[in-house]
Amino acid sequence: MPSTEPPVLYTCAGSRGLRATWAAEEAGVAIDLRLLPFPPRFQAPEFLETNPLGTVPMLVDGEAAMTESCAIAHYLASKGGDRSLVVEPDEADYAAYLDFTYHADATITFPQTVYMRFALFEKDKGWGEAGQAYAKWFWKRLVKLEQRLESREYLCADRFTVADICCGYALILARKVGLDEGVPATLKAYRERLTAREGYLRAVEREAAGPAAI
Structure with missing residues (x-):
């Protein structure tokens, strides 16, 4: 029940x-x-x-x-x-919705968390160089989002979805932890649209x- x-x-x-x-x-x-x-x-x-x-x-x-x-x-x-x-299975962008929702943590947020550990939380252990390597990894992994949003306001189905929440959080985190310098202008504008939402x-x-x- x-x-x-x-x-x-x-x-x-x-x-x-x-x-x-x-x-x-x-x-x-x-x-x-x-x-x-x-x-x-x-x-x-x-x-x-x-x-x-x-x-x-x-x-x-x-x-x-x-x-x-x-x-x-x-x-x-x-x-x-x-x-x-939510993008439903019978919608054209269902596969893209699943892909970007999972891409958010597995591909984008993962290098951020390693960067944070090495460059911020445990920087006194001498791992700063490794942290910066993961920062560069994060920036390179943004290319898929950047290309997707070149001609779109949102990632899937011409509307705001959970995929935007999940990927958008990674961009919000980037600004908080000192990773914003490598974030493309397209994605910064996208982040501004997301963070202006009442929700x-x-x-x-x-x-x-x-x-x-x-």
Whole structure:
């Protein structure tokens, strides 16, 4: 039987969980937002009882438990009354929608996280050069987004979707962590369109109640 309680989203403000908070706001899905200090595996060790990985975000909806930010964003958007955030299988851009939604974390955010570890969080260990190598890797991986958006306002189906939320977060993160110099102007303009949305602004406001992860 489906749960009658709202899904519980565990996250840290400004982390990849922002994808999920943003998707919930855009879709009009009520969530029980629980903000944790970063990193929760050290700052909130009791969270390990809920998620042994100690990572955020984590969504718990009845018996369902999810830990991948892009999958959670897709899941929440699918539960909303406004399903325009999701591209359906019978739409022409369905394959592109899936591809860019997964591309966001696997290809774009991954080098960002390694850069952050080596160049920011553990820079005193002498790994700064490796961090800068991952910065260059990140910039090179933006070419697919850049080409896709040369003649489009959004990534798929001529409308704003979860793919934009997931890829857009990587561009937002780039600005926060000092990776913006290699972001093309086309993608900076795209980011401005995304961050002007009311759903994004509401999500940021909700997360502002907790300590920032970055």
